Structure formats: C-alpha cells, structure tokens
Amino acid sequence: MLRLDKLTKTYKTGDQALKAVELEIPQGQVVALIGPSGAGKSTLIRCINRLVEPTSGKVWLGDTELTELGAGALRRERRRMGMIFQEYALVERLTVMENVLSGRLGYVGFWRSLTRRFPQKDVDEAFRLLDRVGLVHMADKRADELSGGQRQRVGICRALIQDPALLLVDEPTASLDPKTSRQIMRLICELCAERGLAAIINIHDVALAQMFVARVIGLRAGAVEFDGPPDALTPDVLTTIYGEEDWVATIDKVEDEEDTLDPEAVA
C-alpha cells in the first residue's frame, strides 16, 4: 500500500539524508523506524507526505504516485496520511474537541472551516474516538490543561478522524515518561490493528519498538541497514545500525510489566 522507490533527499546544505531508499509496507502493517540521530528517520517520514520535498525517487500510496502530484491533488492525498508528532502540535487555546475536529479541516469547505462548524457526523466520530482513548470526559478542556500523555491521545484522535490509510508517526513518545510511552505505543498499535491501518513509527527507543511491532527497519546514514522482525535485532545487528553508540543502555530500559490503560492515569 506504501512503496518507496529509490527515495533520495539531499538538503541544500549538501547533507544526503536519504540514499535511494527502497521500501514496501503492506496494508495494516505497523513498522518501527529506528536508527541513530541523524540517520534520516524524520526526513523519511516527511518525504512520504512531502512536508520535505524528496530530491529524487518515487513515493506510491496505493496506485497514486505522490511525488508527481500538484499542490491541489497533494492536499487531497494528504488526507489519507494522518500524522502524529513528538510535540503533539495541538492548538493550546482550543478545546480537546476542537483540536480533534481540526483533523477534518482537509474535508470541510472553506467557510465551514473558518467558522469551525463541523457536520454532526464529525462531532459524533470525535466523541467516539475520545471515548476510545479514555478522554471523552475532557472534551471541553483546553489543550493547555492536559498532561503530555493526554495531549498525545488527542493528537492520535486528530490523526484518526481524518480516516487515513496510513499513519506517519514521528517520535510519539520522546516527550513522555517510560510508562506513558508504553501506553501510547500500545494504543497506537491497537488502533492500527482495529482499523487495518498501516503505520511508520519513528522511534528512538529500540526496546519500545521491539515490544510492540512485528517489523523493524533500521536506518543508518540514510540507508536501510536492517529490515526484519524485532527478535532478529541481535547485538551485532544493533552495533551495525548504531555504530559505536551505546545501544545496550537503551535495551536495558525494557521492563517486563503489563501496564494496561489506567483510567486514573488518563484522568
């Protein structure tokens, strides 16, 4: 459903962030993207929806080649790609509900979006999503009154209300404590499974990636160094991906606890 064909990005500074990356992700598959700082993970995610313009190569979403689209067609195709950010990217002074509904702005007409009057079915869906992530009781709270984990849940709802075919997730847990990080990763993976959604999750934490996804892609210096199941990430493979970086410290963070969504923590 997503195919990258010799995707290359060279920034104006001369940094070659992606080197002819080839990748195919079937519908419903959740993939973790790991690799050291500067490996090109964010660039890869952003080249897919062309927030960063690729230098060469092709991106296919289903039968559509995203890399050849003009501005209008690209805007329409971007609806099919929900994005979740490290820093949540919520509008602080708007309510939780308004932030979720802003995920529909690509669909509603100009005047409606200006006055923020959304169709009832969008509002109903926003309530359903907030209920699913345990935040329905906070629908009227302002975004700046929420904890980090709650903000990320709102960010997830905003991406899902787009009804995307693919989720692009950029460091969703980088600003969160370890327990909340696991809850958020679990939530993203569960929602993808429920909806048959494919996702690429850029994640620093190798242990978290190993806990939740069936396929890991390791980037190093803009190239795919590893592509396989989490248990194939042997110490040798990790050393190849991370070089001299002390990945052992990352792995040591694994705690084998089963923390389900705790309503107390969510509230």
Ligand SMILES: Nc1ncnc2c1ncn2[C@@H]1O[C@H](COP(=O)(O)OP(=O)(O)OP(=O)(O)O)[C@@H](O)[C@H]1O
């Ligand atoms: N806007 C930019 N202009 C110039 N070079 C850039 C830009 N953004 C990223 N780069 C360079 O491209 C390479 C890949 O960066 P990128 O942010 O994609 O890596 P990353 O794996 O996401 O890193 P991190 O884990 O630290 O976020 C790096 O060498 C970086 O310096």
